[in-house]
Amino acid sequence: MIELNQIVKKYRTKDQDILAVDHVDLSIQSGTIFGVVGFSGAGKSTLIRLLNNLETPTSGEVIIDGATINKLSKAQLRKKRQKLSMVFQHFNLLWSRTVVQNIMFPLEIAGVSKKEAALRAKQLVDVVGLKGKEYAYPSELSGGQKQRVGIARALANEPDVLLCDEATSALDPQTTDEILDLLLKIKRERNLTIVIITHEMHVIRRICDEVAVMEAGRVVEHGNVKEVFENPRQPVTQRFVKDDLNDDYEKTNTELIEIDKNDFIVRFSFSGTNTTKPLVSYITKAHDINVNILEANIKHTKEGSIGFLVAHLQNLNSEKFENLESDLSDQCVSVEVLKHE
Incomplete structure (x- = not known):
């Protein structure tokens, strides 16, 4: 030691x-x-x-x-x-x-x-x-x-x-x-x-x-x-x-993207087995939300994988977003709002 x-x-x-x-x-x-x-x-x-x-x-x-x-x-x-x-x-x-x-x-x-x-x-x-x-x-x-x-x-x-x-x-x-x-x-x-x-x-x-x-x-x-x-x-x-993650997507970048009312631009952060799950497919099917991927990357550590996904979520009200956030939190996927109209 x-x-x-x-x-x-x-x-x-x-x-x-x-x-x-x-x-x-x-x-x-x-x-x-x-x-x-x-x-x-x-x-x-x-x-x-x-x-x-x-x-x-x-x-x-x-x-x-x-x-x-x-x-x-x-x-x-x-x-x-x-x-x-x-x-x-x-x-x-x-x-x-x-x-x-x-x-x-x-x-x-x-x-x-x-x-x-x-x-x-x-x-x-x-x-x-x-x-x-x-x-x-x-x-x-x-x-x-x-x-x-x-x-x-x-x-x-x-x-x-x-x-x-x-x-x-x-x-x-x-x-x-x-x-x-x-x-x-x-x-x-x-x-x-x-x-x-x-x-x-x-x-x-x-x-x-x-x-x-x-x-x-x-x-x-x-x-x-x-x-x-x-x-x-x-x-x-x-x-x-x-x-290291090549995560150069800044909040200021969202100013260049036009979104409609009730749209969100979010960053999902995940690790371990979550990196191999079909997150976009899950969100689309389980929550009936249209997802447009803006940027993503996954890297590997000795103990598992880590990654992020920046996405444009279309046409969901605050209640629907809170349900999504709560569901993903239970699956150890964190959600950060980058832009919301």
Whole structure:
């Protein structure tokens, strides 16, 4: 388990103090994939570097499996870091070394024999799907392949925790999904705790169990991924979710649409099994309402699907609309009125 207790990180410059992390409290359960999302400058990369003491907190405690990381001796910290591996955005590979030699590097530092290190490295080549590339150099690899080497290297010392700092942001969308699938596979096989720092809500939605949203150094929202997607409370979270769902339909857009008296333009939000139900057909048949779809999208999380539907409902009075709203609420479909005449 990872615990952050009132973590503060300040950088002192000649002119001012910069507060990068502002009194953050977090608990990350062992064996989970925990995501931290935020825009540039939110403090998320500083936060992950505090977990392995690459950055020392100005105040507060980082506790991992009962050990307070920022209070360990140098020798104790070196030993602990072998169980806290990191995957970097720009791979950080040694360009003069082959794939196998890059994976062997942390084992050499840990004092593992060359024979055992080579054997373990070749096994990890298979784990990350690079068989046949054992003796290739980084310059001969694609971005996705380089990141697979980075992941294999991070697994070399058989860590308990894998820290991923923007590990997919330098990759194209297809390669990003392949790397995310690899991380899921590794987590299942090795029961790792994975902490992912990202500015892409797609990454959070695809593989994370929990998410913390950071803004201006603070955690402004935290919870189960599905719950946060279904009910984002903070404006920054709402923006992330809307961007990921490609939900760019604003209330102002309705001004461009002419509707008649007793018409409604609404946004339906739904999740789980509701995403597979024929909602439009149901509304038409059960409530005798004409429905014109204006915009819709569905995305998938680890725990189910989420989605939205913007629709023009024609010729229904307030009582009929209230009956529809009540019926859909019982089915866990929320209704937001965007325009009504």
